[in-house]
Amino acid sequence: MELLLCMACLISSDSFAAFDKKLIRLAEHYPCEFSKLDILALDTELDTYINDLKSTKEFLDLRKISDLAQRLVETKRDIVYPLAYTLLKLALILPVATITVERAFSAINIVKNRLRNRMGDTWMNDCLVTYIEKNIFREVENEKVVNRYQNMKTRREQL
Secondary structure, three states: OHHHHHHHOOOOHHHHOOOOOHHHHHHHOOOOOOOHHHHHHHHHHHHHHHHHHHHOHHHOOOOOHHHHHHHHHHOOHHHHOHHHHHHHHHHHHHHHHHHHHHHHHHHHHHHOOHHHOOOOHHHHHHHHHHHHOHHHHOOOOHHHHHHHHHOOOOOOOOO
């Protein structure tokens, strides 16, 4: 929940009224991306960044975080404010990453039911990939799958 509240500070509506130093807290949630030194530098960079965006007409008509990221790249401010731009990219990636994980767990509940409770990790992974990516597998012809399995070596000795 705290991540969402920190991400809300990036929303550019109302002339960047929500921009504040909560963005530093957002950076602290990503220790692999921001070292302690980066967080100190971010504190200084955010002062300039917030004042710059509030005073520039090019940024006043934006409504979404994705529009802000696009405008930063267009005006080359992604180079001027690299740490703030990294925060912006992480905020844009977070919903996609969260949805992907949630879909995977939902698929686990469907694929691994009480009849398949003793499924091994490799077999479960294969089943999950085919279930999650079923749109791709629908394009594969059945004959190709049958031929592939027929050409494989047998794993068990024939009785």
